[in-house]
Amino acid sequence: MLFFFADEDVVHRRIDFPVYKNVKDAPRVIVVGAGPAGYFAALQLIELGVKPIVVERGKDVRSRRRDLRAINIEHIVNPDSNYCFGEGGAGTYSDGKLYTRSKKRGDVNRILELLVAFGATQDILVEAHPHIGTNKLPKIMQDMRLKILEFGGEVLFDTRVVDFIVKDNEIQGVVVNEGDIIEAKKVILATGHSARDIYELLDRKDIFIEAKPFALGVRAEHEQSLIDKIQYSCDYRGEYLPPAPYSIVKQVNGRGMYSFCMCPGGVIAPCATAPGEVVTNGWSPSKRDRTTANSGIVVELKLEDFKPFEKFGALAGMEYQKAIEQKAFLLAGETQRVPAQRMVDFSQGKVSSSIPKTSYVPGTTSIELGEVFPNYLTDIMRQGFQEFGKSMKGYFTNEAILHAPESRTSSPVRIPREENTLEHPQIKGLYPCGEGAGYAGGIVSAAIDGEKCAIMCVESMQ
Ligand SMILES: Cc1cc2nc3c(=O)[nH]c(=O)nc-3n(C[C@H](O)[C@H](O)[C@H](O)COP(=O)(O)OP(=O)(O)OC[C@H]3O[C@@H](n4cnc5c(N)ncnc54)[C@H](O)[C@@H]3O)c2cc1C
Numbered sequence: 001m002l003f004f005f006a007d008e009d010v011v012h013r014r015i016d017f018p019v020y021k022n023v024k025d026a027p028r029v030i031v032v033g034a035g036p037a038g039y040f041a042a043l044q045l046i047e048l049g050v051k052p053i054v055v056e057r058g059k060d061v062r063s064r065r066r067d068l069r070a071i072n073i074e075h076i077v078n079p080d081s082n083y084c085f086g087e088g089g090a091g092t093y094s095d096g097k098l099y100t101r102s103k104k105r106g107d108v109n110r111i112l113e114l115l116v117a118f119g120a121t122q123d124i125l126v127e128a129h130p131h132i133g134t135n136k137l138p139k140i141m142q143d144m145r146l147k148i149l150e151f152g153g154e155v156l157f158d159t160r161v162v163d164f165i166v167k168d169n170e171i172q173g174v175v176v177n178e179g180d181i182i183e184a185k186k187v188i189l190a191t192g193h194s195a196r197d198i199y200e201l202l203d204r205k206d207i208f209i210e211a212k213p214f215a216l217g218v219r220a221e222h223e224q225s226l227i228d229k230i231q232y233s234c235d236y237r238g239e240y241l242p243p244a245p246y247s248i249v250k251q252v253n254g255r256g257m258y259s260f261c262m263c264p265g266g267v268i269a270p271c272a273t274a275p276g277e278v279v280t281n282g283w284s285p286s287k288r289d290r291t292t293a294n295s296g297i298v299v300e301l302k303l304e305d306f307k308p309f310e311k312f313g314a315l316a317g318m319e320y321q322k323a324i325e326q327k328a329f330l331l332a333g334e335t336q337r338v339p340a341q342r343m344v345d346f347s348q349g350k351v352s353s354s355i356p357k358t359s360y361v362p363g364t365t366s367i368e369l370g371e372v373f374p375n376y377l378t379d380i381m382r383q384g385f386q387e388f389g390k391s392m393k394g395y396f397t398n399e400a401i402l403h404a405p406e407s408r409t410s411s412p413v414r415i416p417r418e419e420n421t422l423e424h425p426q427i428k429g430l431y432p433c434g435e436g437a438g439y440a441g442g443i444v445s446a447a448i449d450g451e452k453c454a455i456m457c458v459e460s461m462q
Pocket of ligand 1: 098
């Protein structure tokens with residue numbers, strides 16, 4: 001057996017902040033959204049001597065917690081403050097997995113090093129699959145905000161962008177809340193994949209956007225001990241091995257069905273962003289020490305799937321997604337309870353006679369999940385779970401509980417931009433950025449895209 005030791009110099013290297021300039025009186029750029037794309041864009045702007053004004057519809061991380069409690073306990077969804085909206089964006093209360101498919105190691109390292117400078121442990125620099133954990137991310141995001149403020153940037157919470165001011169195809173600023181105006185000739189738009197009102201606004205104003213395929217399915221939960229047993233081929237993991245993750249993909253009826261955002265030792269979270277819908281996702285604490293393992297299990301969608309919604313044009317995929325989330329809400333009892341079914345029962349089309357308590361705090365309602373999805377998706381998932389069971393012996397079990405839907409895997413809309421300038425092709429000064437614009441999927445790639453947009457934006461100001 002080979003043992004690899006991490007290079008001590010790497011693990012204990014001192015990581016300094018970049019040299020930030022005081023930008024209090026510098027030219028300004030509006031950054032819409034305080035997610036990873038927005039905050040990394042803001043810090044990059046400061047590094048380059050430009051003042052960011054970050055505009056965020058949600059609350060700071062601490063105040064945001066009250067609204068998460070209200071979703072879990074009282075089933076109340078605040079459309080401006082929830083698991084997706086608020087300081088730190090969708091990633092704040094996540095697993096904080098930091099791996100990315102980005103090939104540019106230099107960019108990835110820079111993001112990881114910045115996270116370390118803001119308080120993440122140095123382990124993330126050497127681990128193959130680094131993650132931070134829900135308990136640690138909020139403080140990191142808060143410290144990023146403090147740094148932005150320290151060097152003269154602004155961060156405005158409870159400030160929702162409701163309109164763009166455009167003159168002769170050039171952006172002049174944004175309108176917020178009840179009509180206040182914030183002026184700037186450059187706007188980085190980093191509003192994430194759940195800002196449906198922003199897509200609707202762009203569409204209404206005839207600012208070019210396009211439908212984009214995404215993936216959709218369920219969130220499956222197993223006992224972590226079962227996943228450990230399957231992955232480590234032993235009865236008991238012991239104290240030296242971490243809770244086992246898994247990653248699986250199969251082709252079923254010509255479509256990819258795969259695990260997405262797997263959370264070992266984690267919890268399933270209610271991630272709706274508006275009343276009247278049910279959405280799932282997952283998170284884990286840094287130690288991943290919960291007894292359950294969950295993962296999105298999703299099927300790739302194609303543009304042709306959105307045909308029943310074609311009257312919505314570029315918003316067809318978003319309406320398809322919304323219809324499934326709203327159906328789940330109605331079927332489960334018009335609260336944040338989630339439609340649920342045991343895995344084998346689902347594959348046999350049989351309503352489960354009982355659903356054991358799962359990690360999803362608002363609770364479950366036993367439903368035949370085929371009622372939530374179009375038939376072709378149900379068929380693929382029914383077969384797919386059986387295929388998964390062939391590759392991971394023990395995975396296909398009636399002890400596993402499926403929660404539906406997992407629907408916010410990536411943006412259903414792309415906001416186009418020029419490859420060389422990153423500007424919107426029609427609106428000068430508008431920089432579509434991060435996951436909501438369709439150029440990132442995950443915390444690290446959103447952060448990388450934020451920095452890229454900031455650099456291009458500043459270049460255009462020279
Ligand atoms: C529960 C959960 C777990 C996740 N786990 C992981 C993980 O482990 N690893 C990983 O890499 N990714 C994970 N993700 C995905 C990750 O969070 C996103 O990919 C990432 O946050 C995208 O960054 P972003 O900055 O582009 O957008 P977002 O993080 O979505 O941020 C957008 C921000 O814009 C704000 N906004 C929206 N509309 C407006 C408006 N009109 N005016 C003003 N502000 C507005 C929102 O409030 C939000 O704060 C998870 C997501 C969730 C929900």
